[in-house]
Structures are given as C-alpha cells and as structure tokens.
Amino acid sequence: MDTSFPFADWFRNSSTYIDAHRGRTFVVLIEGEGLTPERRAPLIQDLALLHVLGVRLVLVFGVRAQVRQALEAASLTPRRHQGRFVVDEACMTLIEREASTLRLAIEARLSPGLSNTPLHGVEINAISGNLVMAKPLGIREGIDFLRAGEVRRVRSDAIRTLLDQRSLVVLPPLGYSSTGEVFDLDAADIARHTAIALGADKLIIVGRAGGLYSPQGRLMRQPNLQEAQALVCQHENAELAEHVHIACDAARQGVGRTHLVSWQDRDALLAELFTRDGVGTMITRERYEQLRGARIDDIGGLLELLRPLEERGMLVARSRERLEQEIDDYVVIERDGMVIGCAALHPYPEAGSGELACVAVHTSYRGGERGDLLLDGVEQRAREKGLSSLFALTTHTLHWFLERGFETADVEALPERRRQHYNPQRNSRVLLKVLSASGTSGAKR
Incomplete structure (x- = not known):
C-alpha cells in the first residue's frame, strides 16, 4: 500500500x-x-x-x-x-x-x-x-x-x-x-x-x-x-x-x-x-543562472548530470578521476547551486583545433537556449587559446551541430593525436566548424 x-x-x-x-x-x-x-x-x-x-x-x-x-x-x-x-x-x-x-x-x-x-x-x-x-x-x-x-x-x-x-x-x-x-x-x-x-x-x-x-x-x-x-x-x-x-x-x-x-x-x-x-x-543584478568555468567541487554535479546520457550511449562514460584531471577544460551552467549544463573544450594546439565534447543539459532544463550558451562559452575559450576551429564527435545529435554551423567531415580531418583514440565501434560522426574572428557563433538568440 x-x-x-x-x-x-x-x-x-x-x-x-x-x-x-x-x-x-x-x-x-x-x-x-x-x-x-x-x-x-x-x-x-x-x-x-x-x-x-x-x-x-x-x-x-x-x-x-x-x-x-x-x-x-x-x-x-x-x-x-x-x-x-x-x-x-x-x-x-x-x-x-x-x-x-x-x-x-x-x-x-x-x-x-x-x-x-x-x-x-x-x-x-x-x-x-x-x-x-x-x-x-x-x-x-x-x-x-x-x-x-x-x-x-x-x-x-x-x-x-x-x-x-x-x-x-x-x-x-x-x-x-x-x-x-x-x-x-x-x-x-x-x-x-x-x-x-x-x-x-x-x-x-x-x-x-x-x-x-x-x-x-x-x-x-x-x-x-x-x-x-x-x-x-x-x-x-x-x-x-x-x-x-x-x-x-x-x-x-x-x-x-x-x-x-x-x-x-x-x-x-x-x-x-x-x-x-x-x-x-x-x-538580480547578476544572473541567477550563470555560465562559468568548472571547479573541482562541481565533480559530483557533473557525474549526476552525465550519468543518464552515458547510460543511453549518447556520451562516453567518464570516471571521477578523468573529470578531476580535465576539470579545467569544462564550463558549466549553474542554477542556484545546481549544475544543470556542461561542455568541455579539449585543445589540440598543434593542429590549431579543439574538441567540443560532453555537451549536456539537465532533462528538466532543455528546450531553451542553454546549449547555445554552452557553445558560445566554448567558442570564446577556443579563440582565447588561439584555436581556429572546433570539431565534435556525435552519435545522436548530428542535426543540432549542423544547425549551428558545423559541417560533416571525415575521420582524417581529426588531429592526429585525437585520431589515434577514435573508436570505430561507436561509428561517431565527425563535425568541423571554422571559428570566425568576430566572436559570433551563429547560435539563435
């Protein structure tokens, strides 16, 4: 009962x-x-x-x-x-x-x-x-x-x-x-x-x-x-x-x-x-919901956010240890103390490129512009690092990337260091975007 x-x-x-x-x-x-x-x-x-x-x-x-x-x-x-x-x-x-x-x-x-x-x-x-x-x-x-x-x-x-x-x-x-x-x-x-x-x-x-x-x-x-x-x-x-x-x-x-x-x-x-x-x-004078760089105390929130997407096969599973090692690569959207969105920029400076990875928004907060906000944050970081392009690998969200200026590419377009870790069993689509110097991403506002 x-x-x-x-x-x-x-x-x-x-x-x-x-x-x-x-x-x-x-x-x-x-x-x-x-x-x-x-x-x-x-x-x-x-x-x-x-x-x-x-x-x-x-x-x-x-x-x-x-x-x-x-x-x-x-x-x-x-x-x-x-x-x-x-x-x-x-x-x-x-x-x-x-x-x-x-x-x-x-x-x-x-x-x-x-x-x-x-x-x-x-x-x-x-x-x-x-x-x-x-x-x-x-x-x-x-x-x-x-x-x-x-x-x-x-x-x-x-x-x-x-x-x-x-x-x-x-x-x-x-x-x-x-x-x-x-x-x-x-x-x-x-x-x-x-x-x-x-x-x-x-x-x-x-x-x-x-x-x-x-x-x-x-x-x-x-x-x-x-x-x-x-x-x-x-x-x-x-x-x-x-x-x-x-x-x-x-x-x-x-x-x-x-x-x-x-x-x-x-x-x-x-x-x-x-x-x-x-x-x-x-x-408020400052936004109640803000985009910022991730901190080590965000690890628990990131794990909780990513787990459902990893279980569905949309994202590659990331351990706590890996997140801790790469925490400086992440940006998060925080809403009143809760991590509701994240994305990572893994740079490959030798190729002048960076990987947009781990884009995720909490299920209760989808349907808005938070994905665009994360993309803008990552693109800005990439420009600050002197990178001229972004690439992404996806199995489920091809059209989302295409709508935001990415184009399909071959695996050979990946930086050599990233190509060595490409998993053909996942058969992820490769997408590439050249960054404009003006800082506009083409995302809807």
Missing part, C-alpha cells in the same frame, strides 16, 4: 532553502489589494511561517485599494498629478484611518500565535513605529502636493535592533517629518528604501501581476536588468512598471534578489521561496 504524500517530497526538497533563508533579511511589500479581509489571512500566515523558520522579516503594506474605496464612500475625488494624489487634510484623514485599521488587522492576525492555524501558540512580536522619516513632495510644476511626501530616510539601525530581538517589523505607508507631521508615502518606495538601507537579501513584491511576461505570454523567470526594463515598457500595467523599476533600482544598490509574485496565487510566496524554479519573476 502506497502511503506516500506529495507534501513529504516537497518538504524534503525545500530543506536546502529552509537552511539558506535562516537568518536572512527579507523585505516584503504587499499591496493593499492583497490584504483585503477575504485575502489577508493566508498571506499573513505564510509570513508568520517565514518568521518561525528564522527569516528576519520587514513587512511593508499598501493601502491604495482601501483608500480608493474610502474616497468613493466619502464622495471625495482628490486631484492627481505626476501619478500621485494631491493630499489635502480631508484625504489625509482617510489615509491615516485606513493605514491604522489595516496595521491593527495585521497585528491582530499575528497575535497571539494565529489561533486556528498550524502556528497556534507561537508568539510573534509585530512591531511598528516611527521608523520611516519623510519630507513633503512640495510644489511640482506649480502644484502643491500638501500632505503627500517621499522617503527622506529609513531608520535602519532601529529596524536592525528590532530584527535582532526576533521581532517582525511592520511598516505602514506613512512617514514622519522632523517637524512632527505625518505624510502619505508610496508603499513601494518605502520597500525599496528599506531593502537598500538594510542591505536586504531579498525584496519580495506581492502585487496583482504574477511576474513579468514576454510579448508572447511567456513568464520571464529570471530576466537581467536590461531585459526587465525593456519588457516592462511594453506593458500598460502601471503597478507592474513601478514594481520592476523598484526591483532594478534595488538590484543596482546591493539588494540580493527581488521577487515579483501575485497575491492571486494562494501558494505563490512559499512556492517562490522554497522551490528551485519558483512561480514568479526574479530580478
């Missing part, structure tokens, strides 16, 4: 992330739409779980949806300019009321110990206060914004002290001036300033959109800064555009990773943080 539970496998696989996140600082922005009475409970429960797992949490919340509803109920229509409300006293009264109401609701859900949930009995200290200093927007293009403000500074030392005391810090979209006034602030801007000031490991933005999508409707899981900014220009979603702008700015200023997920997905927060691929978009 099979008594296995999918949850058990997920929990086992998440253990790496539980350990990696412990002691890290996360700034989480949740827009007001995600914190309506019918939606807030599961989100706050997941935040509490992160806190229990040892994450140092700062929660920034928005009240845009709540304020919009309150303004409609009061028949107030504040003037908008440059994307912000002109906040008079009547409008500010509503904003303060909605921010205070939601802050109290969040704290109530966290105290004491989230009754009727798996975290019942766990005490969480949720602390708020005058932790964000503000200044007025002032007069812009002749328009006085009155009580609308912007972040002057975040009291990062005070926040760190609270985090050191195992408190969960809650920041409403309000700021306090040196003259004792309260200003309406953009919650997303507070989150950006806070993440930068704390040098946060992660900035997590929970909005309506589930991430950034290409024009073809494909979720962009890990765009670089340039790709993210180019893509968002094609969207008409003002909230998403703001979130991407904040994510890119945070990345440039030292925030490790910014994640964009949606409050519409009940499990998005945990799925993004505790699975390898996540469910949203992650923006």
